[in-house]
Structures are given as structure tokens and as C-alpha cells.
Amino acid sequence: MLAEHERLGATLTGFAGWRMPLRYTSETAEHQAVRQAAGLFDLSHMGEVIVTGPEAAAALDYALTGRLSAVAPGRARYTMMCAEDGGVLDDLVVYRTGDEDFMVVANAANTPTVVAELQGRASGFKAQVTDRTEDYALIAIQGPEAVGILAPLTDLDLGEVKYYAGYRGTVAGRPAFVARTGYTGEDGFELFTTPEDAGPVWAALTEAGASAGLVAAGLAARDTLRLEAGMPLYGNELGPDVTPYDAGLGRVVKFDKPDGFVGGQALAERAEAAPRRVLAGLTMASRRVPRHGYPVLAGPDQGQQAGTVTSGAPSPTLGVPIAMAYLTPDAADAAGAGELAVDIRGRAEPARLTELPFYRRSRA
Amino acid sequence: MSVPAELRYTAEHEWVALNGSTATVGITDFAAKALGDVVYVSLPAEGASVTAEDACGEVESTKSVSDLYSPVDGQVTEINSELDDDPGLVNSDPYGSGWMFKVQLSGSGNELPSGLLSSAEYEELTKDSD
Numbered sequence: 001m002l003a004e005h006e007r008l009g010a011t012l013t014g015f016a017g018w019r020m021p022l023r024y025t026s027e028t029a030e031h032q033a034v035r036q037a038a039g040l041f042d043l044s045h046m047g048e049v050i051v052t053g054p055e056a057a058a059a060l061d062y063a064l065t066g067r068l069s070a071v072a073p074g075r076a077r078y079t080m081m082c083a084e085d086g087g088v089l090d091d092l093v094v095y096r097t098g099d100e101d102f103m104v105v106a107n108a109a110n111t112p113t114v115v116a117e118l119q120g121r122a123s124g125f126k127a128q129v130t131d132r133t134e135d136y137a138l139i140a141i142q143g144p145e146a147v148g149i150l151a152p153l154t155d156l157d158l159g160e161v162k163y164y165a166g167y168r169g170t171v172a173g174r175p176a177f178v179a180r181t182g183y184t185g186e187d188g189f190e191l192f193t194t195p196e197d198a199g200p201v202w203a204a205l206t207e208a209g210a211s212a213g214l215v216a217a218g219l220a221a222r223d224t225l226r227l228e229a230g231m232p233l234y235g236n237e238l239g240p241d242v243t244p245y246d247a248g249l250g251r252v253v254k255f256d257k258p259d260g261f262v263g264g265q266a267l268a269e270r271a272e273a274a275p276r277r278v279l280a281g282l283t284m285a286s287r288r289v290p291r292h293g294y295p296v297l298a299g300p301d302q303g304q305q306a307g308t309v310t311s312g313a314p315s316p317t318l319g320v321p322i323a324m325a326y327l328t329p330d331a332a333d334a335a336g337a338g339e340l341a342v343d344i345r346g347r348a349e350p351a352r353l354t355e356l357p358f359y360r361r362s363r364a
Numbered sequence: 365m366s367v368p369a370e371l372r373y374t375a376e377h378e379w380v381a382l383n384g385s386t387a388t389v390g391i392t393d394f395a396a397k398a399l400g401d402v403v404y405v406s407l408p409a410e411g412a413s414v415t416a417e418d419a420c421g422e423v424e425s426t427k428s429v430s431d432l433y434s435p436v437d438g439q440v441t442e443i444n445s446e447l448d449d450d451p452g453l454v455n456s457d458p459y460g461s462g463w464m465f466k467v468q469l470s471g472s473g474n475e476l477p478s479g480l481l482s483s484a485e486y487e488e489l490t491k492d493s494d
Contacts, residue, residue: 011397011398011400022400022427023400026400026401026455027400027401027426027427028401028403028426028452220400220426220427223427224426287403287404287424288404288406288424289403289404289424289429291428291429313426313427314403314404314424314426345422345429
């Protein structure tokens with residue numbers, strides 16, 4: 001795949017030991033293509049961990065915040081792995097591929113942690129945990145045209161593949177696990193293949209999608225797409241010092257599990273307590289861009305720090321810079337008065353509190 | 365990557381063209397490609413004094429922000445106001461319509477500082493990181 005990205009003129013970036021395409025031509029054009037037509041992403045750096053065995057479901061119930069035993073085969077669930085103190089170790093998508101088979105998809109940088117933790121947490125269960133990251137390539141096709149481009153190339157009836165569902169089938173004659181998931185705020189699919197089949201699948205999609213406006217898209221576009229969609233990124237909105245409640249994602253924590261789960265006690269306390277901070281959206285009045293780590297200011301003359309920006313970028317869809325930030329509950333509340341600002345390299349730039357997500361696709 | 369032979373360069377990826385005693389300044393094709401899509405350029409005010417190797421503005425792209433350095437001493441006589449509406453000119457035409465500001469060189473000379481790089485030197489500087 002690397003040769004193909006280089007042929008396309010990609011700017012590559014080192015990421016968790018992988019060389020991945022950051023952009024091909026213009027990340028703004030790639031972003032717009034995904035919103036209006038379709039984009040093709042190589043996400044092979046993502047980790048794939050297989051959990052299998054008669055107690056695989058019970059092991060995942062114990063290891064993760066979600067109730068994976070309640071997920072039907074063929075369906076997927078967004079969930080998290082937490083430490084004993086409730087801090088997030090990774091956010092995950094778990095696919096149930098059979099009664100006793102699950103595929104856990106982890107962030108590249110966290111995959112070694114996820115593998116080690118899953119192995120440790122599953123040790124009391126009849127379940128086997130295997131890191132299969134090197135055996136899978138992952139191609140995502142995202143955007144309103146994705147379904148129309150993919151449909152003629154697969155033996156699956158995509159009308160039957162609902163959002164957060166995934167099935168084994170073929171794409172361009174190659175075996176693939178086809179899931180209706182993504183990280184862009186658009187309809188789309190993620191295709192897990194062998195590394196050997198990824199090139200031919202990529203080429204077939206590129207050819208089939210050209211007339212519909214499909215373009216290769218890099219990680220830079222993926223980041224602005226997920227930011228507009230209000231989706232958290234591990235390392236920005238999520239981390240070991242953040243609980244799912246801080247991130248406004250308490251819904252991924254399920255307490256109705258017979259044997260409890262790692263982090264459950266700490267999270268039960270967090271669930272009852274007043275929030276320590278609130279993940280909020282900010283829209284900027286000026287064109288200067290708030291970046292990760294910049295202070296958010298509030299109060300008279302914006303004299304006090306009320307939070308910190310976690311992600312920020314110029315929004316191609318909205319035409320202005322946007323950001324997500326952790327704010328004190330007071331600031332997230334009092335900001336109705338419109339007194340927030342972001343300290344952008346020493347200058348306070350006005351910011352307006354904005355409900356997340358910034359962008360929601362219209363569903364036909 | 366394009367590095368026009370007639371221009372001079374800084375290690376911070378600005379280019380300079382001299383016409384009489386007026387220097388025109390922009391950022392290189394290499395810099396524009398490394399930054400990605402430029403979304404906002406903050407330029408010094410017309411009439412402002414600039415000092416060689418001092419920051420006098422900033423260039424924002426999708427992924428990052430970089431200081432803009434003046435390669436020369438002097439007074440800003442003109443800024444490219446087109447960039448306000450279309451900062452993408454920095455990507456599409458970095459040595460042409462993506463120029464950033466013009467400086468009337470201070471002192472009597474109409475020569476560029478000797479420390480600036482030739483196109484060959486600049487190419488040498490950037491070839492390993494491209």
C-alpha cells in the first residue's frame with residue numbers, strides 16, 4: 001500500500017511505528033470530497049485484536065466498559081477500556097463476528113496496551129486473545145457515495161448491512177470483513193482484508209469510484225472530519241486522566257453486568273458525582289485557529305483560565321475555526337453570556353460555546 | 365518541489381526577490397507543502413519596521429501554525445491583501461500570487477543580506493526532509 005500512496009504523491013507521516021498518508025493533495029479538498037461524494041482511507045495502522053472462546057463475551061464484559069455479551073453476532077459497539085481508577089486506556093469498536101468470536105479494533109498507539117490488558121483481564125475466562133494487527137489491512141470508504149460505489153463490488157447486500165453492523169463477504173473478489181462504521185460523520189464502510197488483498201481492493205474502489213468523485217484521503221482530513229462530527233480522539237479528548245463521563249460518553253459505561261468490570265467501582269462513583277469538567281464545542285470569531293493545549297479564558301476581561309483546548313482546526317464545512325475543549329462546569333454554563341475566549345499565542349480571541357457535534361449529516 | 369534559481373532563501377523557508385531596493389517576500393513551495401492547506405496569513409502592517417530573522421507574522425494551516433520571519437531589515441511598503449480572501453494562493457502559487465509582503469530595504473544599499481541562501485543551498489537544506 002505504501003508504494004500506492006507514494007505513487008499518488010502522498011505526504012507521509014510517522015505514526016505509532018507506521019508510515020501513513022497525511023494528505024495526498026489538499027486535505028481541505030479531501031475533507032469536502034468525503035462530505036459531498038466519497039473518500040478512501042488507508043487505516044491499516046489501527047490494531048485488530050481477536051478474542052475467541054466460549055467465554056469471550058464474558059471476558060469482554062469484564063475487560064471493557066460496555067456490555068458486549070448483549071451485542072448480537074453481526075453487530076458492533078463503540079466502547080472503552082478503562083483502568084481501575086476509571087481513566088480511559090483506549091476507545092474501541094468491538095465487532096461480534098460469531099457467538100464466540102469478537103474483533104476489537106484499537107488505536108494504533110494503544111494496541112500494545114490493549115493486547116496486554118485484554119490478555120491479563122481475560123486470563124480467568126475460557127477465552128483467547130490474539131493480536132492480529134499485522135494480518136489485517138483496513139480500508140475505509142466514507143461519504144454519501146460510498147454505498148453506491150461499494151455495492152457493485154461486493155457480494156453482500158449493503159441494504160442489510162445496517163449502521164454498526166459488519167459481515168464477512170468479498171470486495172472485488174477478495175475476502176473482506178465489511179462493516180458500516182467510520183469516524184467521519186458520514187455514511188460509509190470499513191473493509192478489513194489481508195495486507196496482500198488491500199492493494200487490489202484499493203485499486204478496484206478507486207476505479208469504480210472515480211466517476212462518483214471518490215478521492216484518496218489522508219489522516220489530516222480524517223482529523224477535521226471527526227472534529228466536525230464531535231468525535232473524540234484518543235490523546236486529545238481521551239486519555240488515562242479522563243473518564244468516559246468527562247468526555248460526555250457515560251453512555252458507554254454499563255453497570256448491569258453480573259461480574260462487574262475493570263474500573264467499575266471508580267466509574268460508579270464518577271457517575272453519581274457532579275462533573276469535574278465538561279467537553280464543549282467552541283466556534284471562533286476570528287480566523288486564528290485554537291490548537292491542542294491552548295487555554296480557554298472566561299470571567300471579567302477573560303481574566304481566568306476556564307479550560308483547555310483539546311482539538312482545534314479550521315472547519316472546511318463551517319468556514320471558521322472550531323475546537324473542542326474541556327471547560328469547568330461553571331464556564332460551560334455561564335458561557336451562555338458569550339464571554340469565552342481562547343488564548344491564541346498571547347491574544348484572547350473570542351469564542352462562542354457551540355453544541356456538539358458541529359456537523360450532522362442529513363439523513364435521506 | 366520548485367526552487368527558482370533567481371530567488372534567495374532563508375533556513376526558515378522564506379524566499380526573497382530583490383527589485384531595486386524593494387524586497388518581495390513569501391514562503392517556499394517546500395514550506396507550503398509541509399504546512400498543508402494554508403487557511404490564514406497574518407502579515408505585518410504596511411509601514412511597519414521589520415528586522416531580519418525576527419518574526420513579523422504567522423501562517424496558519426489546517427494542522428499547524430508557523431511564524432513568518434522577515435529575511436531583511438526595512439519598512440513594509442505593501443502587503444498582499446489577496447491572501448486575506450484566498451490564503452490558498454500560498455499553496456497554489458507560492459512564488460507568484462502567493463507572495464506575502466514587500467520591504468523597502470533600510471540603509472543606503474540595495475543588496476540583500478549576505479547570509480541568505482542560494483537556490484542550490486536551499487535545495488541542499490531541504491532535500492533530505494522532502
